[in-house]
Amino acid sequence: MSTPESISIRRRTEGTDSYGTNALIDHKDAATIVICRMRVICRMRLLTISATVLVVLLVLKATALAGFNTLEDFDFAILGDRTGETVEGVYEEAWRETNLDHPAFVVTVGDTIQGGNDRTVETEWEQAEALLAPYRHYKILLTPGNHDVWSAASARAYVEYSKRPLHYGFDYKQVHITVLDNSLADDFSAGELAFLKQDLAAHEKQPVKFIFSHRPAWILQVVLGNPAFPLHQLATRYGVKYVIAGHIHQMLHFDLDGVMYLSMASSGGHLREDKSYEHGWFFQHTVAHVRAEKVSFEIKELQKPFGKARVTAPADWGAAGLIR
Secondary structure (H helix, E strand, O other): OOOHHHHHHHHOEEEEOOOOOEEEEOOOOHHHHHHHHHHHHHHHHHHHHHHHHHHHHHHHHHHHHHOOOOOOEEEEEEEOOOOOOEOOOHHHHHHHHHHHOOOOEEEEOOOOOOOOOOOOHHHHHHHHHHHHHHHOOOEEEOOOOOOOOOOHHHHHHHHHHHOOOOOEEEEEOOEEEEEOOOOOOOOOOHHHHHHHHHHHHHOOOOOEEEEEOOOOOOHHHHHOOOOOOHHHHHHHHHOOOEEEEEEEEOOEEEEEOOEEEEEEEEOOEOOOOOOOHHHOOOEEEEEEEEEOOEEEEEEEEOOOOOOOOOEEOHHHEOOOOEOO
């Protein structure tokens, strides 16, 4: 016995349906026409879905290749110098308090070891590594300081233990960080400036940019209010808003052409001059709060016995210490 569908097939004649599709149809068989139309509609919908999925995949691939990161809220930490005549116990306390803030990653401004002797460099890095071991679940971005790098052998040791080159770029979501090496000189070499330009150009679309170095090579020009120096010109050209260094062990803050310059207080290296908080001499760790394209800073003095746990912002500091 024939099915209704097989009967309708026998009764069809060649023609074209209302969608312009060639088919064998019986114009008197309404059920067959409906079935044909439904099949065409299903095919069209499948083609539309497939095209949409393809477009989404292409967009995802393109954004991944471009290094695009979404705007998100997160925190990261900044630590000052550990050495330069280390005060025992301070660096360990700075890390303990940093860990309580649960940052996404941690950046140091250099001087992780005391250094100065090629024969003991390996031992010093092993000791530093033992201090950092409990916190290796964080991404730790070291900056080469003058106590870290003073010779070819110490440079090799730095790269081995830091697991990063002497200068490098780092992306985290919408933030791009450029770490520069001025461990051997107070200024930036032509090679460092060329790397900075190349790195910033390659990450021009990142909306939040930082430059870190150990020595504040920029400090004299910024104090004088002179924007005509290469690092500042590159910063303004590529939209860098934050330039941060260590070395001095003193908390200082400057603004020039919309760029914030920070000299970070110590996280272990000795305090100089009168050792007063008001003049920027104290032990600290800092939390950078990234909120979309805005960044705010909490400069956290260490707790007792190394400080009084006072919390300030960059605006509280100037060229000679605390201003309010």
